[in-house]
Amino acid sequence: MSARYELPPELNIYSALSAREALLAWVGEQGESAKVLEISAREVAEVDGAGLQLLAALSNMGKSWQLVESSDAFALACRTVGLSQWLQLGVVHNAQGGAA
16 A cells, blocks of 8 residues: 555645645655555645546546545535545545546
């Protein structure tokens, strides 16, 4: 299992570029040995569509990931845009966009 990645407190359009760069750097550090990337959203206080797209991009990169923790704000944003399946802790999300 990979090291856990903590999403930033502000996961929105204003922080999307820096959040993307940090996430990509972390993904690169994990290498090919990491079968499933662990993502924590426990500190997320503000999130919008741009922030959620960062996680969707992981799947489009062919990376499997799972949410290990979630804040109320992150959970509400996921439910609002129809991504409730992301909130199932421990469920692996894959490149096909669904649970593995």
